[in-house]
Amino acid sequence: MLRFFGRRLLLLAFTLAVASVLIFAITNVLPGDVGRIILGPFAPQDAVTRLNAELGADRPVVIRYAEWLAGVAQGDWGRSYAFNTAVFPLVLERLGRSLLLAASGLAVLVPLAIASGVVAARREGGIFDRVLSVVSLALGALPEFVTGVFLILVFGIWLAVLPIQALPPEGAGPLTVAAHLVLPVCCLVLLLFAYLFRMTRASMIEALAADYTRTATLKGLPPRTVIWRHVLRNALLPTVTVIGAQIGWLVGGLVVVETLFKYPGIGSLIHFAATNKDIPLLVGCSLAITFVFALGNLAADLLYAVLNPRVRHGRNAD
Amino acid sequence: MEKRTAHFSSAARTSRRQFLTGASTLALSLSLAGAVPLPAFAQAPAPRRGGQIKIAVPAATSIDPVKLNSSGGIAIVQQVAEYLVYAEPDLTLRPVLATSWEPSEGGKVWTFALRQSVKFHDGRDMTADDVVASFQRLVDPANASPAAGAMPFLKKEGVAKVDQHTVRFTLDRPIGTFPYFTHTYNCVILPADYAGNFAEKPIGTGPFKLVSYRPQEGATFERNPNYWDAQKPYLDRLEIQTFESPQPMVLALQSGDVQVVQQLSYIDAQGIRNAPSVALIQADAADHRQLCMRTDTKPFDDRRVRQAVALCFDRPTMVRGLLGGLADIANDHPSAPIYPEKIEVIQRQGNMQKARELLAAAGYPQGFAIDLYTHQYLELPQFAALAQQMLAPAGIKVNLKIEPTNLYYNHWTEVSFGLTDWTSRPVAAQILAQSFRSTAEWNAAHWKNPQFDDLLARFEAEPDVGTRSKIGTELASLLNDEVPAVIAYFNKNLRASRTSVKGLTGSMSNYLDLTQVWVET
Numbered sequence: 001m002l003r004f005f006g007r008r009l010l011l012l013a014f015t016l017a018v019a020s021v022l023i024f025a026i027t028n029v030l031p032g033d034v035g036r037i038i039l040g041p042f043a044p045q046d047a048v049t050r051l052n053a054e055l056g057a058d059r060p061v062v063i064r065y066a067e068w069l070a071g072v073a074q075g076d077w078g079r080s081y082a083f084n085t086a087v088f089p090l091v092l093e094r095l096g097r098s099l100l101l102a103a104s105g106l107a108v109l110v111p112l113a114i115a116s117g118v119v120a121a122r123r124e125g126g127i128f129d130r131v132l133s134v135v136s137l138a139l140g141a142l143p144e145f146v147t148g149v150f151l152i153l154v155f156g157i158w159l160a161v162l163p164i165q166a167l168p169p170e171g172a173g174p175l176t177v178a179a180h181l182v183l184p185v186c187c188l189v190l191l192l193f194a195y196l197f198r199m200t201r202a203s204m205i206e207a208l209a210a211d212y213t214r215t216a217t218l219k220g221l222p223p224r225t226v227i228w229r230h231v232l233r234n235a236l237l238p239t240v241t242v243i244g245a246q247i248g249w250l251v252g253g254l255v256v257v258e259t260l261f262k263y264p265g266i267g268s269l270i271h272f273a274a275t276n277k278d279i280p281l282l283v284g285c286s287l288a289i290t291f292v293f294a295l296g297n298l299a300a301d302l303l304y305a306v307l308n309p310r311v312r313h314g315r316n317a318d
Numbered sequence: 319m320e321k322r323t324a325h326f327s328s329a330a331r332t333s334r335r336q337f338l339t340g341a342s343t344l345a346l347s348l349s350l351a352g353a354v355p356l357p358a359f360a361q362a363p364a365p366r367r368g369g370q371i372k373i374a375v376p377a378a379t380s381i382d383p384v385k386l387n388s389s390g391g392i393a394i395v396q397q398v399a400e401y402l403v404y405a406e407p408d409l410t411l412r413p414v415l416a417t418s419w420e421p422s423e424g425g426k427v428w429t430f431a432l433r434q435s436v437k438f439h440d441g442r443d444m445t446a447d448d449v450v451a452s453f454q455r456l457v458d459p460a461n462a463s464p465a466a467g468a469m470p471f472l473k474k475e476g477v478a479k480v481d482q483h484t485v486r487f488t489l490d491r492p493i494g495t496f497p498y499f500t501h502t503y504n505c506v507i508l509p510a511d512y513a514g515n516f517a518e519k520p521i522g523t524g525p526f527k528l529v530s531y532r533p534q535e536g537a538t539f540e541r542n543p544n545y546w547d548a549q550k551p552y553l554d555r556l557e558i559q560t561f562e563s564p565q566p567m568v569l570a571l572q573s574g575d576v577q578v579v580q581q582l583s584y585i586d587a588q589g590i591r592n593a594p595s596v597a598l599i600q601a602d603a604a605d606h607r608q609l610c611m612r613t614d615t616k617p618f619d620d621r622r623v624r625q626a627v628a629l630c631f632d633r634p635t636m637v638r639g640l641l642g643g644l645a646d647i648a649n650d651h652p653s654a655p656i657y658p659e660k661i662e663v664i665q666r667q668g669n670m671q672k673a674r675e676l677l678a679a680a681g682y683p684q685g686f687a688i689d690l691y692t693h694q695y696l697e698l699p700q701f702a703a704l705a706q707q708m709l710a711p712a713g714i715k716v717n718l719k720i721e722p723t724n725l726y727y728n729h730w731t732e733v734s735f736g737l738t739d740w741t742s743r744p745v746a747a748q749i750l751a752q753s754f755r756s757t758a759e760w761n762a763a764h765w766k767n768p769q770f771d772d773l774l775a776r777f778e779a780e781p782d783v784g785t786r787s788k789i790g791t792e793l794a795s796l797l798n799d800e801v802p803a804v805i806a807y808f809n810k811n812l813r814a815s816r817t818s819v820k821g822l823t824g825s826m827s828n829y830l831d832l833t834q835v836w837v838e839t
Contacts, residue, residue, distance in 0.1 A: 032724040035462065038380060040387035041727040042752070043464035045759060051462035082379040083533040084517065090533065149565065157573045164573050167535070259562045262570070264534040268562060272534065275724060276379065
């Protein structure tokens with residue numbers, strides 16, 4: 001187990017290194033000129049050239065990468081071109097915010113989707129199964145800027161019961177923070193529910209029909225035990241993998257939800273950095289997101305190993 | 319151009335006059351019908367001191383006044399630091415940090431008297447040294463500032479202190495309307511020792527002090543108790559929130575999370591135009607779209623081809639289709655009706671027959687195929703699509719290249735057929751000089767006309783409005799005849815607020831002046 005863990009950490013470090021090289025290489029060929037973007041289309045070319053020189057954006061990409069790497073090694077992630085602030089604290093603050101949103105979303109989504117999947121699979125073709133399958137698919141097919149606006153209009157403006165801006169006022173208590181997160185979390189749940197629900201339902205149906213389930217039932221185990229110890233344990237494996245793969249996106253990809261609910265997380269930040277060619281900021285955000293993504297996958301793999309002894313034993317054997 | 323503008327217009331000429339006489343708040347539904355609106359604050363009660371408001375503005379990037387260019391950043395800085403003068407919605411100049419100004423040597427030298435006993439937020443007196451340093455900083459080639467492009471006639475050496483409260487600007491050439499240029503958004507007066515760190519040390523003379531600023535979130539302000547205009551500002555606190563897209567701004571206004579939306583487009587205003595608790599404020603502007611044609615390459619090197627293109631456009635239909643009828647029809651020159659100069663050139667009408675004849679005479683009886691470049695912003699993509707339709711009957715096959723903004727602005731002066739958004743400038747000469755002077759960097763049409771350049775130099779230098787109107791008409795006729803760019807309409811600026819917010823005015827440049835804004839209890 002330790003060895004497995006150590007190997008994954010090494011892989012993570014390697015992934016981060018490759019990601020940083022790729023980001024520098026890609027941003028170098030991206031169209032657009034940093035100085036021009038900051039000063040705007042109507043600034044004189046002299047000023048743009050001058051600013052590029054000030055920022056160091058006119059030097060070869062290899063040198064910039066080497067300097068950036070040296071900086072990171074000393075804990076300095078550089079300064080954002082556009083905002084003219086240090087990258088690290090900004091990224092850290094945004095990452096924390098995005099993690100809170102993602103965690104709140106998962107905390108609601110995962111139990112809800114798995115429970116619904118189990119119930120639907122046990123009565124396959126029943127009214128609950130049919131209604132939920134259709135409704136969740138329909139809602140999941142709607143983009144988040146549609147469901148989000150709908151949620152805001154209904155709960156924020158017509159009923160006026162929930163805040164439409166997800167960012168709580170400074171110094172707010174946990175209850176206020178939670179209230180502000182309700183709408184964006186609902187939006188996320190509506191978006192992802194169908195996916196997880198159908199995944200759980202399908203693997204449950206498969207596991208319910210499996211030989212080991214029949215054996216367990218026939219040897220006289222109560223249905224509760226059969227479901228918990230045999231069916232669910234097998235059926236959840238693909239679901240866990242899927243959740244693990246979604247974490248990177250849940251943390252770094254919620255640009256629309258963040259914009260709509262005015263909750264500036266790392267998704268909006270990386271989007272801004274990419275469109276404004278703000279390379280230090282872009283690399284900082286990408287590294288943070290890659291890190292979370294890799295950690296999410298690692299956690300999913302560990303959970304997978306817990307659920308599925310075959311993986312665990314296989315690792316120990318080699 | 320970053321002063322992201324909205325556009326609205328009432329086709330009715332009466333409402334412009336109304337506007338010029340001081341009424342700027344109108345119920346949009348009324349203006350839509352072309353009716354004459356009543357000024358909403360004609361019998362307004364006395365302003366109330368106290369309270370706070372939240373304002374939604376578009377995204378901000380840098381808030382360093384020297385590099386400032388985003389509309390959100392401009393709105394934030396304008397609460398903290400001030401200009402020498404302020405252009406009111408009707409383009410009269412209000413003295414702010416300057417109390418009076420005088421030209422000499424035919425407009426080549428301008429002397430500004432500064433307001434006395436104005437204090438910076440750190441308690442120091444604002445003096446001529448600060449004003450000189452602020453302007454030198456902007457035009458110094460060692461600093462990268464967009465302002466240098468707005469004032470090419472001002473050099474660092476041209477800014478001089480006369481005494482503690484007098485500053486003299488010596489220009490390269492006479493500029494009859496120079497005071498308006500001191501109102502360029504970068505030209506706020508900062509302490510002489512400003513070190514480029516506005517986010518950390520925001521010191522100005524403005525009505526509000528910056529308390530906190532967070533990228534992509536916004537800024538909070540508190541009232542400056544030592545403001546030079548002792549009665550003002552009325553508000554105790556202020557919050558400016560930046561938004562990455564317009565829809566959440568409108569939703570936040572509807573829910574009451576914000577009380578003012580600093581600027582919004584015609585399309586975004588649709589949802590709230592009949593809301594009873596929302597007031598829409600409209601301002602005449604000189605914002606427009608230039609459909610530029612490269613006059614140095616085929617097929618647009620032939621004037622007849624450019625004229626044919628201009629004749630293909632059915633302008634009233636464009637104004638209706640793109641902006642719900644709320645814009646002024648333009649005549650292929652950028653001198654909007656809001657400017658004091660009276661321009662009299664016969665309006666070009668759509669004429670497909672004439673367009674075909676001109677194309678045939680120029681050697682394109684079957685038309686030609688051309689790429690039209692523009693970017694994903696406001697109504698530009700729809701404009702381009704409409705252009706595609708309207709040019710098709712003449713045989714001009716338009717291939718649309720709609721690009722992301724940053725990509726388009728990388729090569730917008732290179733493409734042979736490009737559609738660009740231009741925001742208002744406080745004087746007509748500025749747009750004329752920036753887009754059509756032979757040597758201008760943004761002369762996207764690559765149009766070179768010595769006669770135009772001579773006339774423009776006279777137009778810039780002339781202090782008398784009557785004479786400027788005559789020269790302006792000649793300039794406009796030249797552009798209308800030569801058509802380096804099709805200019806089909808002038809947009810208007812739109813701003814929205816809850817009806818509890820009083821004293822808010824519109825602005826041609828979408829500037830945000832909150833000194834006289836107050837809230838009802």
